[in-house]
Amino acid sequence: VKPQLLDLYENYYLPLGSELLPCLKGLLLGILPGLEEGSEYYNRVHSLLVRLSLETNSTAFFSSLWQCVLHSPHVRLPAIDFVLSQTDKSKSAQQQ
Secondary structure (H helix, E strand, C coil): CCHHHHHHHHHHHHHHHHHHHHHHHHHHHHHHHHHCCCCCCHHHHHHHHHHHHHHCCHHHHHHHHHHHHHHCHHHHHHHHHHHHHCCCCCCCHHHC
């Protein structure tokens, strides 16, 4: 993931909001590899994913994220790390 690509995602894709739902899985597959620990763009990619989950329907976002985990081994660890970072450990799973 390069900064120019992140600029494209932030400036042109993110404003589309819920119109991204049909291509959300593919978009996540392109973004998640930049979320690996130690990556120089980790914070920027994490922020992009958080904003993407807020701009789209969060149920659809996490559904697409889990589909990526199921079908793409190379994004499993970054996707799980993202989900864990968004989990409030003081609440039960049903409350989240």
